[in-house]
Amino acid sequence: MALTGPGTKMAESVQASLPESRVLVPEKYGTNGDDTFAKGQFTSAFSAAFRTFDCLVCIMATGIVVRKVGPLMQDKTVDPAVIVMDEQANHVISLLSGHVGHANALTRQIAELLDSEAVITTATDTEHVQAIDTLAQRYNGWYPEFKYNTKLFNSRLVEGSPLMLYVDPDFRGIVKQFNGLEVVDEIDQQHPEIPLIVISDKDNIEKRQNSLQIVPQVNVLGVGSRKDVTYKMMQDAFTEFCTQQHLVWRSICKVVSIQKKAHENAIHYLADCLGVPTEFYSAEQLQSTASHYDQSPFVKKTVGVGNVANSAAEFGAGNRTINERFSADQVTMAVSKLTLKKDD
Known part of the structure; x- marks a missing residue:
């Protein structure tokens, strides 16, 4: 976001280096591809952006941003990152949500791109310790x-x-x-x-x-089941599975299965209880992973692959499952871990 002609040019320069970003400026300075706001509409435009975007880079005076941000702040867990910089890109300042919103990391990234000085005041960063x-x-x-x-x-x-x-x-x-x-x-x-x-x-x-x-939260839970299993059967099977695998339930990041089970209410119930999304894959998609595990001829004849839980978990995470096969109360389950990016 910018308010002046030079600020708009700097905003477009930043946007060119960050393709996923957008430029928001006054109508009189906007060019093709820029989002604009009319004269007198800056406050409402700022408020809408604050509620919509993950990060605001404000090319303007810090005082202006502080006055606009103050009434909008809710909590560090939900507020977006807010970064302030001057029109000449001398300084890039991490103003709000330094850790949770990634403002500190983004400030360093932008400062490096523009050969600017990053200004970060978070105590753990200034003391150079791992927050x-x-x-x-x-x-x-x-x-x-x-x-x-x-x-x-x-x-x-x-x-x-x-x-x-x-x-x-x-x-x-x-x-x-x-x-x-x-x-x-x-x-x-x-x-x-x-x-x-x-x-x-x-x-x-x-x-x-x-x-x-x-x-x-990196564990993808693959689930297979007979038709119309009850919520209790699903919940009991999950509890037993976690006990057997010594898994914390909070580690589950999504629940996956085959497309033919997308109508099973118990699978959606489990995902809702865990607060995670569901994904369902076609039998054709799971062919590439099903061969890695023992398969049931009956299940293969019924849904197209002979091991729903393991094949879905591997397909959803991209890695082999940590368990071979688990079955209880007409429910099968398997877990595969997502690969976390390593530090360079």
Whole structure:
């Protein structure tokens, strides 16, 4: 967003480097492809953009942005990133939602593109320590009482207080920098007074005081079932499956199955309970993965592939499943992990 002619030129320059972005400027400065707002409509245009976009890059005075953002802010978990920069791109300032909204990372990216100075005032960034909420994002992680625990653990990091980190072997090698954290290979009970962060999707992690488990939400749950299984049968099967696999239910990121099961209410019920989306694939799509697992001739004759749960989980995640076959209450289930991007 910009308000002046020079600001509009800078906005278009930024947009050229960030293809997924759009330019919003006054009508008199707009060119083909720019979104515009009429004279006197800046406030309403800003409000609409704040509610619509993931990030606002405001090429204007910081004071203007502060006055516009103030009445719109709700919570750090839902507010968009807001970045301010001057018309000459001398400084790029991370103003709002530095970690959760990725404003800090985007500020650095834009500053690098424009050879500008990035201005970031978040304490964990200025102290060069690994913020807990940023760390969780790298693993697509969830943890309880987000705001309370974020403040608690990040404060310890900023103060330089001891803080240990244990990463489940399944997730090692993804993040390489853990500034401010003492990484341990095993959960050490000898120092219970030192808070511990655990990154794992397992429910059998050894418990201790002052610990926080970050649960990577990376598990794709493949589901197959007989016709018209009940909600209870689906729920009981899922509970048994998680117990058998030692999975935290929060680690499920989506529920998948074959297209012929898209009408099964129990599958949608399970996804709704977990708060995750569903995806359904055709038998033709699943042919490429079904051959990796034992198949039932009866199931293959009925729906077109002989192993719905495993083949759907692998197709949905792009990786082989962690279990061969699970069946209970006329329901089959399997899990495959998404591949997380590793640090360069």
